[in-house]
Amino acid sequence: MPATDLTGWTVVFDLDGTLVDTAPDLHASLNHCLETAGLTPVPFDAVRGMIGEGAKAMIRKGLSWNEAPHEAHDIDVLWETFLTHYRQNICRLSRPFPDAVSVLDGLIGDGATCAVCTNKTQILAEAVLDGLNLSGRFAAIVGADSVPSKKPDGDHILRTIQAAGGAAGRSIMIGDSQTDERAARNAGLPFVFVTFGYGPDPETDPGNAAASSYCDVRSAINSLAA
């Protein structure tokens, strides 16, 4: 692939389902907290569709899947159980998606700045990226609790770009869900949708590029930055 000079460009990545396949560890911790509450564990395929709006939303969906009535207080209690288990097991099975690390290194080598904008809690996002030795590649990692309003609010992405020292007019968002696509649209950024993540798929937007591998992600970034 010919090198493209990406100096001055910021590439903003979603985390769960985009950079790292975190679903197996999230699945184990969600089921730990559901079983602690005497509920039925959720199958793996179902949990993939529960990721993308943060851990509390995933727990709420796990309770709904069980048809268990729940108030905000119930979710807060389960969230504590989830957090304790997840922090202890956060990188047991989670791995970067194939070729994600080499593409990140290539982007940085070609002058781009990389950043992470995630609906994960800040401390958990840092723990995943530290655990996989990825943190040093990012000029900013911005979790949902570090901003006034998380994705799909475009402000979450704009604050991430600002923290990375970038400019919104020369930034690209990469993500695996409709939440990411909406956030990118709200922030006025071009969006690359990765089809290997957890979804749901974004609403059809002819401006979006779809990537089924990290090789495709790199090609899409090259065309958007050309």
Ligand SMILES: O=C(O)COP(=O)(O)O
């Ligand atoms: O933890 C989640 O549910 C979502 O995280 P993401 O924004 O990195 O996909």
Ligand SMILES: [Mg+2]
């Ligand atoms: Mg995601």
